[in-house]
Amino acid sequence: MMTYRHALSSALVLLALFFTVGCSTTPAPAPTPAAAGHTRMVEQDPKLRITTAEVMELFSQVYGDQVLVKATLDRNDRFLLVDTRPLGRYQEGHVPGAIHMTPGEVAAKIDRLPRDRMVIFYCGGLACPLSSQAAKAALEKGLTNVRVWYEGDPGWHQAGGYMISETGYVYHMMTQSDEQNFQLIDSRPSAVHRKAFIPGSASIPIQLWDLKKSLLPNDLNTKLIFYCGGHACPHSHNSAKKAKEMGYKWVSVYSAGEPEWKREGLPLWGNEPSGVVDVATELPTAPGGLPRTISGPDFSKLLKESPNDVAILDVRSAGEFAAGHLPGAINIPDDQFHANYEQLVKKVPTGKRVIIHCVTGIRAGGVYHAIATRGGYDNPKGIQYLDASMFVNSDGTFEIN
Numbered sequence: 001m002m003t004y005r006h007a008l009s010s011a012l013v014l015l016a017l018f019f020t021v022g023c024s025t026t027p028a029p030a031p032t033p034a035a036a037g038h039t040r041m042v043e044q045d046p047k048l049r050i051t052t053a054e055v056m057e058l059f060s061q062v063y064g065d066q067v068l069v070k071a072t073l074d075r076n077d078r079f080l081l082v083d084t085r086p087l088g089r090y091q092e093g094h095v096p097g098a099i100h101m102t103p104g105e106v107a108a109k110i111d112r113l114p115r116d117r118m119v120i121f122y123c124g125g126l127a128c129p130l131s132s133q134a135a136k137a138a139l140e141k142g143l144t145n146v147r148v149w150y151e152g153d154p155g156w157h158q159a160g161g162y163m164i165s166e167t168g169y170v171y172h173m174m175t176q177s178d179e180q181n182f183q184l185i186d187s188r189p190s191a192v193h194r195k196a197f198i199p200g201s202a203s204i205p206i207q208l209w210d211l212k213k214s215l216l217p218n219d220l221n222t223k224l225i226f227y228c229g230g231h232a233c234p235h236s237h238n239s240a241k242k243a244k245e246m247g248y249k250w251v252s253v254y255s256a257g258e259p260e261w262k263r264e265g266l267p268l269w270g271n272e273p274s275g276v277v278d279v280a281t282e283l284p285t286a287p288g289g290l291p292r293t294i295s296g297p298d299f300s301k302l303l304k305e306s307p308n309d310v311a312i313l314d315v316r317s318a319g320e321f322a323a324g325h326l327p328g329a330i331n332i333p334d335d336q337f338h339a340n341y342e343q344l345v346k347k348v349p350t351g352k353r354v355i356i357h358c359v360t361g362i363r364a365g366g367v368y369h370a371i372a373t374r375g376g377y378d379n380p381k382g383i384q385y386l387d388a389s390m391f392v393n394s395d396g397t398f399e400i401n
Contacts (some may be wrong), residue, residue, distance in 0.1 A: 070231035093163030156253035207338035232359035288382025296388035
């Protein structure tokens with residue numbers, strides 16, 4: 001396991017990379033005397049051009065209303081976005097689903113790019129030449145289905161899109177002392193936030209958004225970065241969309257979230273890192289007296305041997321549920337459950353052993369905790385939540401890690 005010293009050293013290397021290539025924008029060509037005082041725009045090839053409106057339409061066609069978590073993005077077989085800006089800028093914030101390749105890397109590593117999908121290059125806007133250079137290199141190497149999104153990430157911002165940030169940039173923002181116009185926000189349930197959170201992050205659970213959104217900075221130019229329980233967690237994405245709707249100009253999601261921060265050995269605050277016992281986690285179990293959690297192997301065994309004796313409560317979003325769910329599962333998204341507890345707890349089955357699941361166990365644990373502490377539910381058969389990572393395929397089969 002990575003030690004804190006090694007992790008900190010790794011993070012500082014990322015910081016150095018950010019400062020060397022990420023903190024300066026790609027310079028535009030010097031203006032001609034006739035155009036003094038104006039930025040020279042890159043010449044656009046009509047045959048290659050794809051507009052922001054067309055990119056947004058592609059997102060709508062491919063993803064619909066699905067939350068742009070990693071599993072959703074990975075199923076895209078129509079197009080690939082390639083961010084051609086310096087690595088530091090990519091780490092700061094890139095369009096969801098985009099990979100990073102500079103023009104030189106495109107020429108040297110053309111096999112990384114698919115030939116069965118549209119490849120869309122973008123960079124820092126109408127004055128940035130990198131996307132055009134990358135497209136030229138790709139065409140010279142034999143790619144044919146190539147487009148250039150000249151408006152790039154500024155166009156994405158203006159169209160209401162949020163970005164994806166990487167660990168190196170989040171670490172940089174959390175440790176620099178001169179950046180005041182920035183806020184990191186934890187979208188997980190309050191009980192989860194209390195256990196362990198990234199230092200300095202504010203807790204605004206998605207299920208309490210309307211109640212706690214007033215905690216957001218008044219300045220709409222403040223950089224906002226939302227995070228939650230990792231690449232499978234939709235809460236940070238949903239929070240980011242709500243913040244954009246409120247008018248915040250620069251909004252991003254730290255998709256890797258608290259799990260990757262922890263894996264990197266970076267410091268966490270909260271009850272667990274401090275050795276404090278969280279009284280809330282020591283409360284009695286939910287009705288039925290079963291252990292709070294069920295492991296992945298035991299869950300698989302239960303469904304195989306006694307499928308008729310168990311009811312599945314799926315607390316993922318409606319979009320995730322529609323993309324694939326266990327046969328017979330009941331879907332009550334966790335944010336709706338917390339916001340309408342008294343009404344929705346009545347829909348939780350009582351005649352069978354109930355297993356709550358999501359993707360990583362975090363949302364399921366939050367729903368379980370609510371039932372155990374808020375009451376209004378009685379089930380002698382017992383209720384538990386799956387404490388494991390699970391992906392459900394479109395045909396109802398599942399994989400547990």
